[in-house]
Amino acid sequence: MALERTFSIIKPDATKRNLTGAITAKFEEAGLRVVASKRIHLTKAQAGVFYAVHKERPFYDELCEFMSSEPIVVQVLEGENAIAKNREVMGATNPAEAADGTIRKEFALSIGENSVHGSDAPETAKEEIAYFFSGLELVG
Ligand code: DAT
Numbered sequence: 001m002a003l004e005r006t007f008s009i010i011k012p013d014a015t016k017r018n019l020t021g022a023i024t025a026k027f028e029e030a031g032l033r034v035v036a037s038k039r040i041h042l043t044k045a046q047a048g049v050f051y052a053v054h055k056e057r058p059f060y061d062e063l064c065e066f067m068s069s070e071p072i073v074v075q076v077l078e079g080e081n082a083i084a085k086n087r088e089v090m091g092a093t094n095p096a097e098a099a100d101g102t103i104r105k106e107f108a109l110s111i112g113e114n115s116v117h118g119s120d121a122p123e124t125a126k127e128e129i130a131y132f133f134s135g136l137e138l139v140g
């Protein structure tokens with residue numbers, strides 16, 4: 001299979017606890033290469049656009065509040081089967097259900113403050129990368 005790219009966020013609960021390096025190490029250990037990375041602080045409106053797919057869900061406001069509460073680190077990860085591999089390394093959305101050794105099992109605080117985001121499909125990966133990065137910032 002050809003190299004694939006996926007979009008990742010190290011969320012506010014993790015940047016606040018200085019876990020950027022530990023989480024990035026998990027990606028690299030899994031064979032994913034960081035081809036773009038930057039630390040940013042979203043406005044609530046920007047977080048709302050990013051998570052628009054969830055706007056009818058009861059947790060949407062809380063989610064946007066949380067995602068704009070502290071800086072985040074946005075990254076593009078590249079590797080064989082990168083989308084699925086990243087989801088595997090992340091673990092289940094709810095840390096109580098996440099497998100041993102996954103990022104969410106080790107670091108997440110709750111289902112809401114769950115340390116990482118990862119794209120769920122090729123189309124969303126493409127859209128999410130384009131929301132945060134220009135082509136010139138992707139260095140494979
Ligand atoms: P994932 O981040 O695993 O792709 P998702 O796309 O279903 O999960 O939800 C996006 C984020 O919304 C998730 O990482 C945390 C938050 N969230 C999801 N379900 C929630 C719930 N039941 N209560 C609070 N926050 C929730």
Ligand code: MG
Pocket residue numbers: 118120
């Ligand atoms: Mg999702």
